[in-house]
Amino acid sequence: MTDTKNTRVGFIGLGIMGRSMAGHILAAGHPLWVYNRSREKAAETLAAGATWCDTPAAVAAQSEVVITMVGNPSDVEQVWLGADGVLAGARDALLIDMTTSSPELARRLAAEAAQRACRALDAPVSGGEVGARDAKLSIMVGGAQDAFDAALPLLQLMGANIVRQGEAGAGQHTKMCNQIVIASTIMGVCEGLAYGKAAGLDLPTVLKSIGAGAAGGFQLSVMGGKIIEGDFAPGFFIEHFVKDLGIALAEAQRMQLDLPALALARKLYTGLVDQGHSRLGTQALFKHYEARS
Numbered sequence: 001m002t003d004t005k006n007t008r009v010g011f012i013g014l015g016i017m018g019r020s021m022a023g024h025i026l027a028a029g030h031p032l033w034v035y036n037r038s039r040e041k042a043a044e045t046l047a048a049g050a051t052w053c054d055t056p057a058a059v060a061a062q063s064e065v066v067i068t069m070v071g072n073p074s075d076v077e078q079v080w081l082g083a084d085g086v087l088a089g090a091r092d093a094l095l096i097d098m099t100t101s102s103p104e105l106a107r108r109l110a111a112e113a114a115q116r117a118c119r120a121l122d123a124p125v126s127g128g129e130v131g132a133r134d135a136k137l138s139i140m141v142g143g144a145q146d147a148f149d150a151a152l153p154l155l156q157l158m159g160a161n162i163v164r165q166g167e168a169g170a171g172q173h174t175k176m177c178n179q180i181v182i183a184s185t186i187m188g189v190c191e192g193l194a195y196g197k198a199a200g201l202d203l204p205t206v207l208k209s210i211g212a213g214a215a216g217g218f219q220l221s222v223m224g225g226k227i228i229e230g231d232f233a234p235g236f237f238i239e240h241f242v243k244d245l246g247i248a249l250a251e252a253q254r255m256q257l258d259l260p261a262l263a264l265a266r267k268l269y270t271g272l273v274d275q276g277h278s279r280l281g282t283q284a285l286f287k288h289y290e291a292r293s
């Protein structure tokens with residue numbers, strides 16, 4: 001179904017990530033119907049040829065495939081299950097939620113979709129703003145194999161690494177593994193740089209050495225580089241990371257798993273939210289260490 005150039009696609013959520021992802025689908029030649037809470041965020045996508053709809057239901061009524069990329073699980077619930085939601089308008093459609101959301105909600109949405117003769121996938125992503133812009137996202141998918149196979153050509157327009165992890169909810173669980181790894185990694189990056197600064201080292205020169213060694217990786221090179229430049233603008237909002245850490249901790253608790261570094265990361269990031277930094281990027285964790293140096 002989705003390997004042609006004229007699959008009718010709907011896209012809801014045109015923020016930092018969604019705008020680029022929707023752009024790739026349009027650029028590949030698919031007709032695109034869009035909705036976003038604030039219409040002004042849709043301007044770029046509309047200028048590129050997409051058609052505006054006034055509700056998620058109206059998007060779904062036009063589309064064979066609907067993709068959602070909103071903020072929080074509560075946004076996903078509203079967009080899918082609300083009176084004017086996707087499920088109210090969808091007919092025999094393939095519905096893909098790419099928001100980072102809860103595994104439990106993903107399973108619920110899959111069941112609700114099946115009751116309306118639709119198929120659903122949870123397909124959260126990793127790779128950040130740059131990965132979305134360059135269509136290099138890692139996409140982790142939960143849902144039935146046939147739905148995955150149908151979605152794959154569209155997902156390949158947005159990502160470079162697309163893996164089915166299991167049934168509904170498995171994509172979101174995998175994304176939680178990703179966020180748990182990042183939580184400890186970004187704390188390590190901040191602590192290493194805080195130490196280097198206190199020791200009087202030149203941090204760009206430190207990065208030249210340690211970025212090329214066993215400590216190297218995305219968080220150190222990209223986020224570490226931004227920290228050194230004093231650039232705390234959001235690629236990934238702190239408020240979204242706190243949301244993810246909360247989901248991961250709740251799931252860990254449910255599985256009776258003690259993850260102390262994850263709990264510490266949530267405590268530190270919640271402290272930044274309390275100080276009014278929720279709309280800065282996750283690299284602004286460095287402010288916590290700066291305040292104590």
Ligand code: NAP
Nearest residue numbers: 013014015016017037038070071075100128129235236240
């Ligand atoms: P964002 O810039 O806040 O984009 C979310 C968009 O969804 C916003 O434009 C927002 O509308 C819209 N939206 C939210 N609730 C809505 C609703 N109820 N109805 C219609 N539209 C709604 O966030 P983002 O950075 O693109 O992230 C999107 C998701 O991807 C989040 O779950 C995030 O955790 C995840 N993620 C982000 C990154 C990253 O690096 N940024 C990486 C991987 C995953 P408004 O314009 O009105 O706010």
